[in-house]
Amino acid sequence: xxxxxxxxPASVCIAGYAIAAPFAWYSLRQINRLKDPTEELPKAxxxxxxxxxxxxxxxxxxxxxxxxxLNGLLGSVLGYFAFPAILVGLFFQAIMFxxxxxxxxxxxxxxxxxxxxxxxxxxxxxxxxxxxLGEKLATNIFAFLxxxxxxxxxxxxxFFLVITNIPSGFDAQTEQAAVYGLTLAHLxxxxxxxxxxxxxxxxxxxxxxxxxxxxx
Amino acid sequence: MRFExxxxxxxxxxxxxxxxRFKLIGLLVLIFAFxxxxxxxxxxxxxxxxxxxxxxxxxxxxxLISRLRYPGFFLLxxxxxxxxxxxxxxIWQCGVLTLRQEGILAMLLVVGRFLAIMxxxxxxxxxxxxxxxxxxxxxxxxxxxxxxxxxxTYRYLYDIAANLSTMQQAMQLRGxxxxxxxxxxxxxPDLRELGLLASLAGxxxxxxYEQSERIYKAMRLRGYGSEKFKVRPVxxxxxxxSADLRTWSGAGLVCTLLVATSLVVAEIL
Numbered sequence: 001x002x003x004x005x006x007x008x009p010a011s012v013c014i015a016g017y018a019i020a021a022p023f024a025w026y027s028l029r030q031i032n033r034l035k036d037p038t039e040e041l042p043k044a045x046x047x048x049x050x051x052x053x054x055x056x057x058x059x060x061x062x063x064x065x066x067x068x069x070l071n072g073l074l075g076s077v078l079g080y081f082a083f084p085a086i087l088v089g090l091f092f093q094a095i096m097f098x099x100x101x102x103x104x105x106x107x108x109x110x111x112x113x114x115x116x117x118x119x120x121x122x123x124x125x126x127x128x129x130x131x132x133l134g135e136k137l138a139t140n141i142f143a144f145l146x147x148x149x150x151x152x153x154x155x156x157x158x159f160f161l162v163i164t165n166i167p168s169g170f171d172a173q174t175e176q177a178a179v180y181g182l183t184l185a186h187l188x189x190x191x192x193x194x195x196x197x198x199x200x201x202x203x204x205x206x207x208x209x210x211x212x213x214x215x216x
Numbered sequence: 217m218r219f220e221x222x223x224x225x226x227x228x229x230x231x232x233x234x235x236x237r238f239k240l241i242g243l244l245v246l247i248f249a250f251x252x253x254x255x256x257x258x259x260x261x262x263x264x265x266x267x268x269x270x271x272x273x274x275x276x277x278x279x280l281i282s283r284l285r286y287p288g289f290f291l292l293x294x295x296x297x298x299x300x301x302x303x304x305x306x307i308w309q310c311g312v313l314t315l316r317q318e319g320i321l322a323m324l325l326v327v328g329r330f331l332a333i334m335x336x337x338x339x340x341x342x343x344x345x346x347x348x349x350x351x352x353x354x355x356x357x358x359x360x361x362x363x364x365x366x367x368x369t370y371r372y373l374y375d376i377a378a379n380l381s382t383m384q385q386a387m388q389l390r391g392x393x394x395x396x397x398x399x400x401x402x403x404x405p406d407l408r409e410l411g412l413l414a415s416l417a418g419x420x421x422x423x424x425y426e427q428s429e430r431i432y433k434a435m436r437l438r439g440y441g442s443e444k445f446k447v448r449p450v451x452x453x454x455x456x457x458s459a460d461l462r463t464w465s466g467a468g469l470v471c472t473l474l475v476a477t478s479l480v481v482a483e484i485l
Contacts (some may be wrong), residue, residue, distance in 0.1 A: 001329055004287050004291045004329075004330060005287075005329070005330050005333040005334055005350070006251070006291065006292070006326050006329035006330025006332075007252070007294065007295070007326055007332075007334055008251070008333075009251065009254065009308065010249075010250070010251035010252040012467055013248070013251055014248070014379045017226070024359075024362075028359055028361060028362075031361065034350050036441075037361070038440065038441035039432060040431075041361065041364055041365065041368070041432075042428040042431045042432040043295070043425060043428040043429070043432070044365060044371075045364070045365045045368035045369045045372070045428070046368070046372050046376070046424040046425065046428035047375045047421060047424055047425060047428070047430070048365065048369045048375045049368075049372045050376050050420050050421050050424040051371070051421075052373065052440055053373070053376045053377050053380050053420065054380070054420055054421070056416040057380075057413055057416065057417060058334055059405055059410065059413060060405065060406070060409060061404070061405045062404070077421070078289060083359060084362050084365055085365070086266070087362060088362065088365050088369050088376075089369075091366065092369070092370070092373070094337075095221065095337070095341045096221065097286055097287070098284065098286060098287035098338075099286070099287060099290070100430070101287075101333060101337065102244070102247060102333075102337045102340075103248060103251045106365055107314075115416060132351065132358060162294065166345055169397070171256065188256070192405055192410070194314065195405075195410060196410060196413070196414055196417075197406075198417075199410060199411050199414035200414040200421075201417050202414075202416055203414055203415050203418035204418050207418065207419075207422055208421075208422045208425065209420065
């Protein structure tokens with residue numbers, strides 16, 4: 001889910017960079033407050049590469065298959081490293097496959113990165129429900145929500161940007177209906193993404209709990 | 217998946233010899249000037265500029281076509297409906313299918329901008345070795361954390377991709393994906409299958425995480441992050457001197473900036 005070059009006018013592309021910059025700045029500031037940011041750097045880099053590769057896994061949904069976006073999971077696992085990780089990932093996707101683009105890098109980073117930061121905070125809410133729901137159930141519920149809402153928010157931003165910026169000549173009401181309609185069509189994908197995030201977090205909790213406890 | 221970014225980065229052409237900082241600034245400004253174009257009459261001009269630059273770079277045409285194919289299909293998926301839905305002037309009708317003039321013009325504009333921007337971005341990235349590009353961005357103010365992350369991610373991307381394909385092959389050899397798809401409900405992913413794929417991705421993360429711990433130790437032993445030695449994998453390149461500005465590289469930068477400004481001025485007028 002990337003906006004390719006050429007669709008958006010220059011003003012929107014520049015606004016994308018202008019909105020992405022403070023998020024990147026804030027994330028870097030939070031990272032620099034860590035005890036030893038250099039220790040976290042290789043971990044975040046290799047996990048970025050792993051997320052980038054894992055998003056190419058095909059999930060069979062008969063009669064076809066879908067790819068996952070994994071930005072909710074990225075936020076849950078990487079915390080504030082998620083925003084620079086998404087910038088780096090999008091940069092590679094743009095220059096290696098032409099998926100996204102250099103002019104739309106800022107817009108795409110906001111579209112994927114801000115929901116990832118939201119997912120990070122959603123996933124942290126599980127600590128408040130640990131006592132009431134039990135450790136395992138609370139983690140599962142909030143992993144699902146982080147995954148599903150990470151994708152859902154990205155979808156809303158994507159359709160809003162594409163539909164309001166394509167020179168279509170549609171009236172505002174049609175555009176609004178189209179944004180709602182296309183986002184609703186993404187509900188099944190949100191369910192799949194949420195379930196996948198839940199299963200993956202449960203796997204990590206069994207195998208390598210420190211991976212989700214570090215940032216989340 | 218093809219990862220070789222530096223395939224044509226070592227050819228000899230004016231664009232390959234262009235000083236990397238000037239090239240990065242010049243071509244990025246040009247790319248944004250292309251994105252600024254809204255007047256259809258300017259589309260042939262921007263396409264001609266991109267084509268001239270590409271022929272100057274001496275990279276083969278097949279490289280450009282192979283890079284445009286995938287994003288091209290994606291773009292068409294997004295805008296293919298425009299000529300049928302958008303606008304009021306009908307120019308062709310057959311049953312329920314109606315081609316509208318405004319929609320066609322909007323599609324031509326988007327496709328023109330897309331081709332010009334993609335070609336110029338490919339020239340920018342294709343004519344400079346990737347390490348030089350990152351060093352150049354670092355010297356132009358990219359934070360060191362993002363520069364280091366970019367290079368480390370790039371270094372291990374190949375490894376992790378190979379790791380995933382080995383694991384996927386092992387899954388297939390053990391019978392994964394052999395079940396009959398036709399017997400299953402349409403649009404419903406199989407929960408057991410989803411669980412196995414989540415474990416696959418999870419294993420990839422755990423392996424990468426453990427590998428990163430070993431890499432960090434190796435980096436520390438080589439002095440990474442040390443205040444005393446100031447060792448960093450990415451050094452900022454030296455700033456351009458005033459002598460550079462008087463060379464062909466400087467002239468190239470001035471030319472691209474002039475072309476970009478004229479495009480923006482022509483668009484406004």
